[in-house]
Amino acid sequence: MKVKKTFPKILWLIFSSSIFFILLYFALFYYTKKAETQVYHSSIEQFDNEIQKLLEVNSKPILVAINNDTNWDEFVNFTKTKDRNWYNETIGNELEIYEADYLGAYDANKNFIIRTPTAKIKTIDFIPKKEMELLDKAGVNKFYMKIPEGIVEVTGASIHASNDPNKNKTPTSGYFFVVRLIDIKFIKNLEKLTDATILLLDTDVDVPSQKHKITSLYTLKDSNDKFVAKLLFKRNFEVYFENAINLLYVIIVAFIINLIVNLIYTRRLVYHPLDLVRRALETGNRKAIKELKKTTGEFSYIGNLFEENSNQKLELIKAKIKAEEGDRLKSSFLANLSHEIRTPMNAINGFTELILNTKISETEKLEYLNVIEKSGKNLVGIIDDLIEMSKIDSNQLTPNLTIINLDSLVTELYETVKVTVQNKDIDFKLIKSKNPAKFNIITDDIKLKQVIINLLTNAIKFTEKGSVSFGFEIDEAKELINFTVKDTGLGIDEDNHKYIFDRFKRVDSDISIKVGGLGLGLAISKAYIDLLGGSISLESKVGEGSTFYFSIPLEYSKTEHITVKPINNIEIIKTEEQTILIAEDDNINFLLFQKMMQHKNFKILRAINGQEAVDICINNPGIDLVLMDIKMPIMNGFEALEQIRPIRPALPIIAQTAYSSSDDKIKIEEAGFNGYITKPLNRDNLFELINKYLDKENYNEI
Template identity: 45%
Template sequence: MKSKILDLIDFDKVNTLLEGFNKSTGFVTAILDLEGNVLSKSGWRQICTQFHRVNTETSHRCTISDTVLAGKMKKGDDYHFYKCLNGMVDVAVPIIIKGEHIANLFSGQFFLEKPDITFFIKQAEKYNFNKEEYLKALNTVPIISEDRVKVIMSFLLNMTNLISEITFQKHELMELNDALRSNQERYRLLLENSMDAILLTSTEGTILSANKAACDMFQRTEEEICKLGRNGVVKLDDPRLAVFIEERKRYGKAQGELLMIRKDKTVFPVELSSSLFMDQDGIIRTSMIIRDITERKRVEEQLIEAKEKAEEANKLKTEFLNNMSHEIRTPMNGIIGFSEMLDLPDLSSDKRSYFAKIIKNSSLQLLRIIDDIIDISILETKKEKLNETEFCLNDFLMEQFSIFNLKSKERNIPFYIKKAFHDNQSYIISDKTKLAKILGNLLDNAIKYTSSGYIEFGYYQEEKNLVIYVKDTGIGIAPKNHRIIFERFSQGDKDISRKYGGLGLGLSISKENAQILGGNITLKSEKGTGSTFFVSLPYKPGKTNKANVSVSSTNELPKTKPVILLAEDEEINYLYIEALFEDKKYRDFKLVHVKNGKEAVDYCLNSDDVKLVLMDIKMPVMNGHEATRLIKSKLPDLPIIAQTAYSAESDKEEALQNGCDNFISKPINKEKLFGLIKEYTKVG
């Protein structure tokens, strides 16, 4: 049976497949039968073809090595490594068809580690090889890790299994067709017991009979199949159908793949073998043997997908390494270059201080890169542990605010913070270090990718989860990239990545840390409209919390309370005044925060409960003077107190001329502020 099955293998197609595999991977291959005869091969290493296989003694060593390696296949291993007597490493995969070992697929002439040059020099001298040419040929032999070899060999193993399956199917189909042509009675027996669907048709295409497997395949009775004919089972718009019919007419038989249809309208791929034969009455009939290859196609697609994923992963890692080289060299150039300039004799103290600042910033940039690489390496091991402690979330957010507020000011971007709980109710249990890494990466990105508008971060409670968010008005992210930006070494837009830099690790680190905390990260973003990242974590309130009292992001109290509107673009100033209103005397007020003059005008003109406005003068979009004039034109009796960092008499006069009722200078004095509030609202 071995020789018969080997005869069925189309070695021309196998050669083409192996040659393509050689060109794409660099692996040389050969198929040998169990007696050592070469049935197919693709590529040989120069060191073997021009040296080892030429010399009588080294050629004999090759034969011994092939025989030993082939013998090891009898032990039932999927593949086996062997170092040949000439110093090369070979690996073999058995070709097994229906449990019978009929041949071996060899790949080889590579090294698993750097070769011992001394061994090959001695070998060249011993067998009178041209030493220079021999060592030159040796240098072309690749060094490949055992893990990569195993991946390649796993692919080859799947390929040999596929060759085996196709060959066996071909063998079965040929035997079945022979039986059908030779004996009608035997045909009927096979018809009823075959695992494959079998149809008997006239030369005109009328279906005369269908076996049980065909009925099961098409979800119809034999009568239905015969009545509907080809129209009921074949997808007629399959372009391969006309080619198949023409081949059968010309040669009396045909074999190929087509699409067919079940009763429930599902379309599925089949392998179809059809041939003409003469029945016992001397009438020419057509037999069609049909095998559902849905599973085989799925495996083939998986192999292709796995190969594409491996290639993409390799490409991403290559891009990452190139990018990392660039990202490391950039701060290193700053550190080394400006360190050398510090030694210039005529350097002024201002420039020396400026250069020292550049060196410090470059060092911090380099440190962040190193931290990211260490973080991703630790996460790769899956051994990162959770270290939960109790801490005040409001204090934690203020720490982050103080760090990143300086960075946002350098870019002239307003930076806001929103809290959902009072300080004495904001204690939570979580891993503070991991939370800092998550929030740090998100805020870093927000500042990096935002050139105008604002950045806001904060938190709120959503059922049993605590949601921390970072919102920006930056460049945004296209929906198609929402998934890949969280993958390691990936960045959503290559052009933007080149412009802004970065390793493409920050969001991956953030997501994996969020998952360790028992949560996840999602985002809402469109290109050009900014982004909002949401970190959803299990809410674990701390034992230190005083009362279960929550407030909205604008500290809203019941709507029946009178409103004091605070128009203030600086978050620190807002937080200070918010803290002042914790005084029991002023909890009867509802403090509402807006960030510019336009928002102040809109709120006042659309609300009936504003009792007093604290108006900052210098604000974006619309300043306090213009906002006051607009409000007073519609609501002349609404008290407006100007607040500004400028305390000159002329500033106070300008505020009063534009409609303000009074004036308070920054830093704001608590007693004076509440004195004015009492004067104008008659409360307190």
């Protein structure tokens, strides 16, 4: 009887336990689905916010640049004069700055003036007049529209004087538009920025949800707030629930076994994990999530879900902070760039106007001209740094390895830089190597020189009084050449050491503001050293000075040493009248050549394009030398050289170019030019080349 009475109790216990566990099973299933839904919707919401933020970051540089250009007095004047030369030389050259496909300007009456397109856009005038009316009130606006070439993003701004206090109330002077074509390149760049797959939809339809995908729709609207198209962003959703049911069955079996063995384990296996789930859902407690992951079965999987959700939130916060920091640095860089360019331009324009329109003494005139020359060199330096940084960013630089004598190269740099510190209270020293190179080495001498000059220039700039020294040592064991540039100048705060080689960040101080510049020298130097396979580091303390260390691989050429000849003063040779052909399409540049040579015994001929240069050289055997511009209409300098050289192989042809990077120099040399001179022209360099190739006895030996 006892057995009979006990058995029904056991069956009842099993049955009641089963009912309890069935309820528990459905509770777990409900929590699993709830967690799945919550994580999915939370991820979509985060994805939408991320896309909105990143699209704002993508548009911010255009808004900063267009606001800067349209609040420019010279642009206001252009809308009245419609001076195309001014526009082409200033605004028309900014397609790359805006990363745009079309720039267009309109006057105050909403009449089209001029455009600057890429080859992608053929349509001339497509901006709606209503949009210009909207700009009269809004000042700046962005919208989308369809043109024959496709859907475009248009950013427009009204043009006002820089000192206009009521820019949205006073009549506008004109309108300026920046257009980007939403093509494959645009979408690929946007995919890289957002880390998502993007589809362009031209119909206003709802997109069904996809398994394991989160999506975000961004509607493109025209100036009347009407639908134009949609951008569909897709990203993989790496949270899966397929095994939830199976894992729950495992939990059921484990629960029954543990219930039979010991009911005490119920609390540990059910209540405690559920409590962790509750704490994770209510507060996002990371300790609870960590403990939940350590449990078994489905609870551990739910812990992974919570951790994934938490990690996504942290990644979003980091991405937001990084995007905001990048936006701030780029905005700061653009503002600094505008300042650094306008500063020398202000000096050039201002002192030129004083010379032209005021009565000044010869002493004052000479002083003003020196200021103009210095400002022009500063402006060229800024432009060169920007071009070089652009090439670095687009991976267009490659090392041009040559055989050099390292001792001679360092000595030549020392003699060159020493001249620049004669007027400063600085002890400039070259530290002789204790372990010099046994043979000539193989490296890119141009980039190596530029790195050393950049570091020395910085050291001299920031050292008012004290010493600047540099040198190198050979480490044959590690196959490295170790360079050192040391100064006793201002020094750099330790907190700024990690930013010192960043391209968009400059360590600001009273002296750095005084000496100016974009702060790209160290970024370019690091890029060159990385290109050569080396490394660079810094030691510095405020008030004690700085020491830069950099190393490049040691590779011997196993040939005789190369000796570097000293640089002698230029002597102008006196000859009978000789004929020089100047191939130059720009009238101002040709006038400058004429004025430089007017006191020399030269007969000057001119060709305004490459074809004329070829014809003149063929029909005039008396031409002694050609100064060939690289960029000319009809036929450029390289093409003209190819046609002249077979007919006049001994004729010296010197390239004159506005391109000044080391890669451009290599291209010119490989093309077969005898030499080259860069713009802006340097009179001493010009006559050094002319003398070299018009001295026919020496030229035949070259």
